[in-house]
Amino acid sequence: MSRFLPEPSLPYTRQNKTAVLLLNLGTPEAPTAEAVKPYLREFLSDTRVVELPKLLWQPILHGLVLTLRPKKSAHAYQKVWLNEGSPLAVYTERQAALLADRLPNLIVRYAMTYGQPSVANVLAELKNEGVAQLLVIPLYPQYAASSSGAALDKVFEQILKQRNQMSVRTVARFYDDERYITAMKNHIEAFWSQNGRGQRLMLSFHGIPQKNHDEGDPYPDECYRTAELLAEALSLKENDYIVSFQSQFGKAKWIKPSTQVLFDELPGRGVAELDVFCPGFVSDCLETMEELAIEGREQFYAAGGRQFRYIPCLNTQPDWIETLASLAIRHLQGWCEPT
Known part of the structure; x- marks a missing residue:
């Protein structure tokens, strides 16, 4: 079995598109303990998030945290769950859609570090669409190893599995933009x-x-x-x-x-x-x-x-979407004309 993922059947000449990938933390798929538990397991198993030796942390995680916390977290999610779903998922999806409208010459997608849509699945979809150049923007203005670092790790893990690797640029921080x-x-x-x-x-x-x-x-x-x-x-x-x-x-x-x-x-x-x-x-x-x-x-x-x-977050405020667009345009220079 090959150590690399299968490449798309597209002709090489059609593997020339550029995409912007927005990354956020992730969320359970429902405000229930059953849905929260696997999300927390994935999130809290990341050594970027909990920097303890696995032999020490895993028994605590599985024996205590994943026994008690899912029910408590589910109750908290129930208080804020929107008709369309988890607020984080809803707003991130809307941001990606608005950015795509603002940058019609690009493919724009979003993925979650933990949960769905996963980075692995979204990158596979982009590969099949002929994306060869990828700009990754974690939606964390200030860099932390446990947020931006963890998100970028997921991307790099998938790039390592590609036989014909995409060209990748990242925006690791924009705290002073x-x-x-x-x-x-x-x-x-x-x-x-x-x-x-x-x-x-x-x-x-x-x-x-x-x-x-x-x-x-x-x-x-x-x-x-x-x-x-x-x-x-x-x-x-x-x-x-x-x-x-x-x-x-x-x-x-x-x-x-x-x-x-x-x-x-x-x-x-x-x-x-x-x-x-x-x-x-x-x-x-x-x-x-x-x-x-x-x-x-x-x-x-x-x-x-x-x-x-x-005071609510920026969410889908027009000024914020323009900020995302300006970040993308600036970091895509030399690759394509985004607008």
């Missing part, structure tokens, strides 16, 4: 114009273990730079906003300050009206809609807060 900053600025200002503005703007990013940063992961530095640029664009003073990190998992030390700890502490510091936005998430998902907009709101009010405004 001018259009991305402007898109967030316009979105937040429009929200404030319609809904009012609190005393403080919290910019909540997903967290990573402190050990990862100590060993060279640039993620927190890129988060702080994004926050600095966004605050500057919004004309915010140092005391007008705060950067925090959410979604801590396990007992390891994670980067601080913790979003959840701040929900408890801020009312006692005199911040009774809080606006929350997530610059590291370009699509609303479980971590934004349930962890912050529902659980975070309840926690803040229980601590004495009076007003909690969650």
